[in-house]
Amino acid sequence: MLRIITQQAEAKNELRRICDRTSHDGIMHKEATVREVLQTVKRQGDKALLHYTEEFDHQRLTPDQLRVSGSELDAAYQQVSKELLDAIQLAAQQIEAFHRQRVPKSWVQFGDDEVVLGKRYTPVDRAGLYVPGGRAAYPSTVLMNAIPAKVAKVPQVVMVTPPGLEQKINPAVLVAAQEAGVSNIYRVGGAQAIAALAYGTETIPKVDVITGPGNIYVTLAKKLIYGTVGIDSLAGPSEVLIIADSHANPVYVAADLLAQAEHDPLAAAILITTDSTLAKNVQAEVKHQLQDHPRRELTEKAIAHYGLIVIVDSLETAAELSNEFAPEHLELEITEPWDLLNQIRHAGAIFLGTSTPEAVGDYIAGPNHTLPTSGAARYASALGVETFMKHSSLIQYSSTALNKMAGAIQILAQAEGLPSHADSVRLRTFGERHSD
Ligand SMILES: NC(=O)c1ccc[n+]([C@@H]2O[C@H](COP(=O)([O-])OP(=O)(O)OC[C@H]3O[C@@H](n4cnc5c(N)ncnc54)[C@H](O)[C@@H]3O)[C@@H](O)[C@H]2O)c1
Numbered sequence: 001m002l003r004i005i006t007q008q009a010e011a012k013n014e015l016r017r018i019c020d021r022t023s024h025d026g027i028m029h030k031e032a033t034v035r036e037v038l039q040t041v042k043r044q045g046d047k048a049l050l051h052y053t054e055e056f057d058h059q060r061l062t063p064d065q066l067r068v069s070g071s072e073l074d075a076a077y078q079q080v081s082k083e084l085l086d087a088i089q090l091a092a093q094q095i096e097a098f099h100r101q102r103v104p105k106s107w108v109q110f111g112d113d114e115v116v117l118g119k120r121y122t123p124v125d126r127a128g129l130y131v132p133g134g135r136a137a138y139p140s141t142v143l144m145n146a147i148p149a150k151v152a153k154v155p156q157v158v159m160v161t162p163p164g165l166e167q168k169i170n171p172a173v174l175v176a177a178q179e180a181g182v183s184n185i186y187r188v189g190g191a192q193a194i195a196a197l198a199y200g201t202e203t204i205p206k207v208d209v210i211t212g213p214g215n216i217y218v219t220l221a222k223k224l225i226y227g228t229v230g231i232d233s234l235a236g237p238s239e240v241l242i243i244a245d246s247h248a249n250p251v252y253v254a255a256d257l258l259a260q261a262e263h264d265p266l267a268a269a270i271l272i273t274t275d276s277t278l279a280k281n282v283q284a285e286v287k288h289q290l291q292d293h294p295r296r297e298l299t300e301k302a303i304a305h306y307g308l309i310v311i312v313d314s315l316e317t318a319a320e321l322s323n324e325f326a327p328e329h330l331e332l333e334i335t336e337p338w339d340l341l342n343q344i345r346h347a348g349a350i351f352l353g354t355s356t357p358e359a360v361g362d363y364i365a366g367p368n369h370t371l372p373t374s375g376a377a378r379y380a381s382a383l384g385v386e387t388f389m390k391h392s393s394l395i396q397y398s399s400t401a402l403n404k405m406a407g408a409i410q411i412l413a414q415a416e417g418l419p420s421h422a423d424s425v426r427l428r429t430f431g432e433r434h435s436d
């Protein structure tokens, strides 16, 4: 049952609890498991991957099965319908068109005294994509991760994904990977896959950056491994927060809540509304739509633990509560969504108006669906081309410019107790060492 809350203080507490659901005490024992998995893969390589795949995915693999073979990749095309291939290709075009619009560009600026400053963008050498595959297959996530990497011109893009039942990865995932130019695919999921990409094993190459969403184990592994390797963001169990007024359709609102809840028992689905009738209708509609739901058990779990309806007195209050939650997806199902937009400060992706279900963004609109969750939208953003790039600062000084700045540099260096810093400037300008 989706609960309805009317008290602001209670709503704030509940929203905090839901936001923190991936870090509360009950989850901490999972962190211990993940730490052990990371250490064991670091020490034992492929042997550990096979061990954990048997333990967590219940699949017994041989070392040569870790890498998906060319014949399996070819066969995948025979196993997807023409309609599915067309949809994958359409989504790929839309995602590529969106991501090509804002490719970071190197720049230089010429200032006074022949000073040149700038930034030079370069791709990472090797990227590793995590494509989830525990409770659903995600060909859309392949595209959302591989296409920005390709646009960034990353020379080598590899992918990991859970082995699937009977060692068979969903063929749509394999087709999407080929359409998007992934060079190698490895049959391993969970924290062990993240460890393999971060440390490298006999079969899987060590990468420079790991991107892609995943469940709590994957997300904890990314958090713990950061620094050994770059990561995109903490894109964990999905969440949606919908702000709706009396004009919203309860049938659509309920469907949009369930569309995120069905991802994971740890998914979150929240409605904040100014209309108490809508609240009751959505509550009834969620119950109705769950009746024949093919993923009823897990969706009901998410709704029961991390589902919520809050009734508020104004859209301003709704925006304020939403900002505190910082949702992965925010839907504005209100008559004037653009008017409320300037009050929204934190959200991974914002869907405006009643004809924009979040699923449009999951599959086809073009913006990336790999988004920060559990409050990370307060400081992080959607995956993008820039995730696969870094920039080097460019600085060139003439002797005139150096002479002008020499005094200030030496004073700062002395204040920091770093005499050689001061010398490196003084020797070029006056020719005396600090000891002279
Ligand atoms: N935020 C985003 O951008 C975004 C996008 C798409 C999907 N998602 C999320 O991705 C997740 C996909 O989850 P999933 O489970 O379907 O697939 P997944 O691939 O993320 O996780 C499956 C893996 O988890 C590991 N695992 C399962 N139980 C374990 C246990 N008890 N101990 C240790 N490891 C264990 C297994 O090795 C398995 O391969 C969902 O939470 C979904 O909401 C998020």
Ligand SMILES: N[C@H](CO)Cc1c[nH]c[nH+]1
Residues within 6 Å of the ligand: 138, 140, 141, 237, 238, 239, 260, 328, 362, 369, 370, 371
């Ligand atoms: N809603 C997910 C991000 O939380 C992305 C997705 C992929 N396929 C379906 N949905």
Ligand SMILES: [Zn+2]
Residues within 6 Å of the ligand: 238, 259, 260, 263, 362
């Ligand atoms: Zn989704």
